[in-house]
Amino acid sequence: MAEAILEVFRGDQQGGKAVRYNVPVAPGMVVLDALHYIQGHLAPDLAVRWNCKAAKCGSCSAEVNGRPRLMCKTRMDALPLDQPITVFPMKSFPVIKDVVTDVSWNYKVNQTIPPFTPRPGVEWKMYQEDVDRVQEFRKCIECFLCQNVCHVLRDHAKQEQFGGPRFFVRVAGLEMHPLDSVSRARLLKDELGIGLCNITKCCTEVCPEDIRITDNAIIPLKERVVDEFYDPLLMLVRKIRSAKTA
Numbered sequence: 001m002a003e004a005i006l007e008v009f010r011g012d013q014q015g016g017k018a019v020r021y022n023v024p025v026a027p028g029m030v031v032l033d034a035l036h037y038i039q040g041h042l043a044p045d046l047a048v049r050w051n052c053k054a055a056k057c058g059s060c061s062a063e064v065n066g067r068p069r070l071m072c073k074t075r076m077d078a079l080p081l082d083q084p085i086t087v088f089p090m091k092s093f094p095v096i097k098d099v100v101t102d103v104s105w106n107y108k109v110n111q112t113i114p115p116f117t118p119r120p121g122v123e124w125k126m127y128q129e130d131v132d133r134v135q136e137f138r139k140c141i142e143c144f145l146c147q148n149v150c151h152v153l154r155d156h157a158k159q160e161q162f163g164g165p166r167f168f169v170r171v172a173g174l175e176m177h178p179l180d181s182v183s184r185a186r187l188l189k190d191e192l193g194i195g196l197c198n199i200t201k202c203c204t205e206v207c208p209e210d211i212r213i214t215d216n217a218i219i220p221l222k223e224r225v226v227d228e229f230y231d232p233l234l235m236l237v238r239k240i241r242s243a244k245t246a
């Protein structure tokens, strides 16, 4: 049986280091299986978060060979076994223990977003193309890999000013819902800081649900913010209107 060397981060917020483990590789094995082998045979105190092992709960996010991935969706036979496989916690979030990070900041951002609010008395009918458009955004499993890779959070630590791609996806699902009645344009501009996104598309590249985060969520939302706050013609119309009502 082939053997892999894993270098797994062991530590907490005070610090830590990569520790080497030799793991036998069985057919069909994923990185999460390798960590379970380590827990079962070599280091029972290794902390790993997971739930579904089916790429659907979003709990097992980590950095494997430096790339943000779901450990349960990363096959060992897709990695080069002639060199150590590194498994580190997501860099953009505080480490709790080993490869488990504290992602609770995301839930605080989520609470700032007004939920779906249908227009009073609206007829509950939608075109299929509208259903399809918002359906993509509802595939999100909240793995936060996109948040982890986004340089605004990862390298510039702008958590106070920037909501991150996962929440642009959520807002897109609400803003593009034809029955919703709330505008979240000011929230996007002021609280979620969508202007800080410079469309590098790194978030889209790591999304395990293949959501086209940048093209289908962020760019249309940026356009809405520009229309709402920076379109010179609309600004003029608003000025005239407010002068008339003054």
Ligand code: SF4
Pocket (backbone or CB within 6 Å): 149, 150, 151, 152, 164, 165, 196, 197, 198, 199, 200, 201, 202, 203, 204, 214, 218
């Ligand atoms: S496209 Fe925007 S949100 Fe996505 S990773 Fe780049 S800067 Fe971040």
Ligand code: SF4
Pocket (backbone or CB within 6 Å): 139, 140, 141, 142, 143, 144, 145, 146, 147, 165, 166, 169, 206, 207, 208, 209, 210, 211, 213
């Ligand atoms: S948008 Fe994709 S990468 Fe981001 S949290 Fe949702 S599923 Fe994960």
Ligand code: FES
Pocket (backbone or CB within 6 Å): 049, 050, 051, 052, 053, 054, 055, 056, 057, 058, 059, 060, 061, 070, 071, 072, 073
């Ligand atoms: S264990 Fe659920 S996504 Fe990996």
